[in-house]
Amino acid sequence: MKPCTAFIFLCCCLFACSKPQYPLVEIKTDLGMIELEIYENEAPITAKHFLANVDKGIFAEACFYRVVHMNNQEGREIKIEVIQGGLFHDSIVDSMPTIRHERTDQTGILHKDGVISMARNLPGSASTEFFICVGDQPQLDAGGLRNPDGQGFAAFGKVIRGMDVVRKIQMQKEENQMLVERIPILSMKRIR
Template sequence: MIFELSLNWLRSNEKNCKLNYVVRQHGSKRRRPIKKFIIQISPFFLIIGALLQGCGSDRVIVQLNTELGNITLEIYEKEAPLTASNFLRYVDEGLFKDAMFYRVVTKRNQPQNDIKIEVIQGGLFTEEKMYEPIAHETTEETGILHKDGVISMARNEPGTATSEFFICVGDQPELDFGGKRNPDGQGFAAFGKVIEGMDVVREIQQQPEIEQMLNHQVHILNISRKSL
């Protein structure tokens, strides 16, 4: 929950201020103005007001706009610092400009896997703009489990993740540390969650595909941080 406090009438270089207000008298339907009066503001309240004005949210929100609609992500920098900072580096430097969602995994299109998952996968789908791979942050370290809407890094071996990511459709516990989807048991590195736009995620997952690859990739039109 985010709280916002308006202190427009408070000035640190003033010792007092004037306040106009109105009250409803008992039995009357009319609001009647009361005379102006002066409120003496103590230094204590000036300090508290300044501190409150300086407080900001440390939430990191990323807006991802696609051809099929918008997806809003919250990135967990504190819980997954390495993975989150890597993703935000691509975002901030505009390297996801030509990114796309290109792979969808449903219960129907993975007959070769006994451990079923449901995700949509996106990213650059090229090595031209990729930075060096990052160290693997497990869900055991971060505490971010692969629940519905969680965004996580795609990888081969642990420590090979770069720019490719996926979003969970439904809870996917087999992608967590100790899960059986990947034989090494290290799971995948989750670092955020969809807070708006899961309908868009599900629509992308239902697009026509052949062997998990979309017939027509869903292009990411823009991806950037969103001010709170």
């Protein structure tokens, strides 16, 4: 091997070895699998909370229940496209611990296509409900106008496999953004 070729080979090996090994979470539904990469270094509070919920089996009775697309946001000036999942029932969600809000201008994780983020009401009220972006959604970032407080939502990972499943879920029959038939999450587990 020539010295130049050997140097390039070594650099490629070092780059491949230095790529972070993020935790992976697999979501199984009747419509297919979704695989998530969780950015625990960039969004430590949110990622740790989500992974702890996965590890504790909190999502055993979870589902995807809300879909937002361009045709079901009448009267909204700022439109977004997402699917939302979690425990669904307010009585359960409200009893779960909440976490401090991590803004996108702190974490650097923007609401791009496939990014997973925490649903919330007020900043610091996120617990178990999450959403996945369909397409880029900059209005969900810090300073975005979708939420009147301008704090945005706490993004903490990304779909690395299964965006076709996410899009399938988004196209299911809905009424006022709520799925007519919720999509059960058959399992949600850490695979790395």
